[in-house]
Amino acid sequence: MRRWLAASAALWRLGIAEAVAYRTSMLVWILTTTFPLVSLALWSEIARSGGPIGAYGAPEFVAYFVGAFLVRQLTASWVVWDLERQIRLGDLNVLLMRPIHPLLHHLMQNLAALPVRLVLAAPLAIAVLIAAGGATWTQDAGALVVLPLALIGGWLLNFAVQASIACLAFWVTRSSAVYEIWAGLFMVLSGYVLPTSLLPGEVATIARALPFHAALGFPTELAVGRLTSVEAATGLAIQWGWAAAAWLGLVWAWRRGVRVYGAYGA
Amino acid sequence: MSELVVRAEGLSKRFTVAHREAGLGAAVRALFRRQTTTVEAVRGLSLSIARGERVGFLGPNGAGKTTTLKMFAGLLLPSAGSVRVGGWTPHQREREFLRSISLVVGQKRQLSWDLPAVDTFELNRVIFEIEGRIFKQRLERLVSLLAAGSIIEKPVRQLSLGERMKCELIAALLHGPQVLFLDEPTIGMDVAMQAAIRGFIRTYNEEEGATVLLTSHYMEDVAALCPRIVVIDEGRLRFDGSIEALTREISPLRRISVSAARIPAAAALAALGRVVEWSPSRVTLDVAPEAVAAVVPALLAWPESRELSVKDAPLEEVMRALFSRAKTDEEEAG
Numbered sequence: 001m002r003r004w005l006a007a008s009a010a011l012w013r014l015g016i017a018e019a020v021a022y023r024t025s026m027l028v029w030i031l032t033t034t035f036p037l038v039s040l041a042l043w044s045e046i047a048r049s050g051g052p053i054g055a056y057g058a059p060e061f062v063a064y065f066v067g068a069f070l071v072r073q074l075t076a077s078w079v080v081w082d083l084e085r086q087i088r089l090g091d092l093n094v095l096l097m098r099p100i101h102p103l104l105h106h107l108m109q110n111l112a113a114l115p116v117r118l119v120l121a122a123p124l125a126i127a128v129l130i131a132a133g134g135a136t137w138t139q140d141a142g143a144l145v146v147l148p149l150a151l152i153g154g155w156l157l158n159f160a161v162q163a164s165i166a167c168l169a170f171w172v173t174r175s176s177a178v179y180e181i182w183a184g185l186f187m188v189l190s191g192y193v194l195p196t197s198l199l200p201g202e203v204a205t206i207a208r209a210l211p212f213h214a215a216l217g218f219p220t221e222l223a224v225g226r227l228t229s230v231e232a233a234t235g236l237a238i239q240w241g242w243a244a245a246a247w248l249g250l251v252w253a254w255r256r257g258v259r260v261y262g263a264y265g266a
Numbered sequence: 267m268s269e270l271v272v273r274a275e276g277l278s279k280r281f282t283v284a285h286r287e288a289g290l291g292a293a294v295r296a297l298f299r300r301q302t303t304t305v306e307a308v309r310g311l312s313l314s315i316a317r318g319e320r321v322g323f324l325g326p327n328g329a330g331k332t333t334t335l336k337m338f339a340g341l342l343l344p345s346a347g348s349v350r351v352g353g354w355t356p357h358q359r360e361r362e363f364l365r366s367i368s369l370v371v372g373q374k375r376q377l378s379w380d381l382p383a384v385d386t387f388e389l390n391r392v393i394f395e396i397e398g399r400i401f402k403q404r405l406e407r408l409v410s411l412l413a414a415g416s417i418i419e420k421p422v423r424q425l426s427l428g429e430r431m432k433c434e435l436i437a438a439l440l441h442g443p444q445v446l447f448l449d450e451p452t453i454g455m456d457v458a459m460q461a462a463i464r465g466f467i468r469t470y471n472e473e474e475g476a477t478v479l480l481t482s483h484y485m486e487d488v489a490a491l492c493p494r495i496v497v498i499d500e501g502r503l504r505f506d507g508s509i510e511a512l513t514r515e516i517s518p519l520r521r522i523s524v525s526a527a528r529i530p531a532a533a534a535l536a537a538l539g540r541v542v543e544w545s546p547s548r549v550t551l552d553v554a555p556e557a558v559a560a561v562v563p564a565l566l567a568w569p570e571s572r573e574l575s576v577k578d579a580p581l582e583e584v585m586r587a588l589f590s591r592a593k594t595d596e597e598e599a600g
Contacts, residue, residue, distance in 0.1 A: 007393045010389050010391075011389065011393075014381070014385055014386075017381050021381060091374065096340070096341055098364065260343075261342070263336045
């Protein structure tokens, strides 16, 4: 365990150094994830001019979408691109030659970027909050306890889904194309474009049980105080259930994939 | 015999490779009916390597050298046969196995591109569990041997190819591997840098008693470093022994060169041996080993005879002869 922690810490330090070295590209990446802020402008204006939509008035939309923006920064992963490229080009060889699991390398690389990303994203979120009229955060003690677990669960779910899809590269040429399908569904069903509770009828019920909502909509709603204790507990159970399933899928794909790995490249 | 470090028995590796003709139509057809071929990269290779040996893997492109090395290093699962390295089954990638070996690939890098190499060295210190004092000693020693003091703190992207390879070697050796797999470690380097890297590998082998397996397209690398060579072609073992033994087997003639005031016409030299190169002031002959004792005095008797040398045929020529002979044998058998 001590060895594992020491290796994780070393990888995290290297990841931080790389994240700082790539700070400009990271800032650009953050700017590409500002879609919730576009949704904020759109939906809050509609609510202002036409009255509340469901349980969302203009201030609720502001709180929700700024929350979604920040939750996205804290739970996002990009392992699908890195791991797919490494498998396809044979760059995974380097990680396989180290006496630690290659996925630990990716876990810590992704985790290391979070503080840097938050430092870069926070000023943007604060500026939006000032411009749009402030935010609402949950004051409920229970929700505040559950929130870190929900953020961790969201991050673990995103990471495992991406890494599992990347592992398809052991068998097919471009697994990231499969991820585009996931990303498309994520846009609609996660609460990224609009809160899932505003989807029509049964679609909302189904969407809120799917992993897309578990990854983004659930932690966002929890953060802005829109969930009861029962809803929070149920949401957390669903989210961690999906995360566990995604990790099982990842372990399965990894174990089989490494056996057929071509180690291409010189 | 010394302890065996590498032991391969009937080792084979098959790959399924997709292929299609050029053009849009072929691309569309491939979507529905993918054509594949099974390529046998390594076929029934049996090989043993003792502790501390320096072994050169030779063969043309696609011969199976790198695939063999990757199976030895645990990156590829063999399709058939077995291999043990240092008592471990490589593909199981046990932690202690990975701590006892290192793989350096000339065209791949383990160093973080935008950070100084020292950051990767520090990472390796932790993940290979190198004790602090030993790490410091080894780093100082490796930096000194490779004269790399001024480069390890620069971002890797700003290093030349040779400088980068020096840092790659340091990163690969900090944990003191007892088995070192080197795949084209000098590729793309100038002659001086190749010589420096060769010298370093020899020193590491001699000081640490490490086993070294090397593939290289540069025959000088192999000739200078490896008392033993293993020749692979089309996945099969073609030769295993010393360079001298290979040369005697494939190209037994000795190559004699001499300068003189006036070299006789080429036709007049046929009785001495086969003329390889001729100019009015210098000649090179291939001579049967048993005739060398008679030919050398005859050449020295020429007016102003000087700079006489007797050598084996160059390794490149020997390899060409070996591969063309293997092809002819196969065609005759087929």
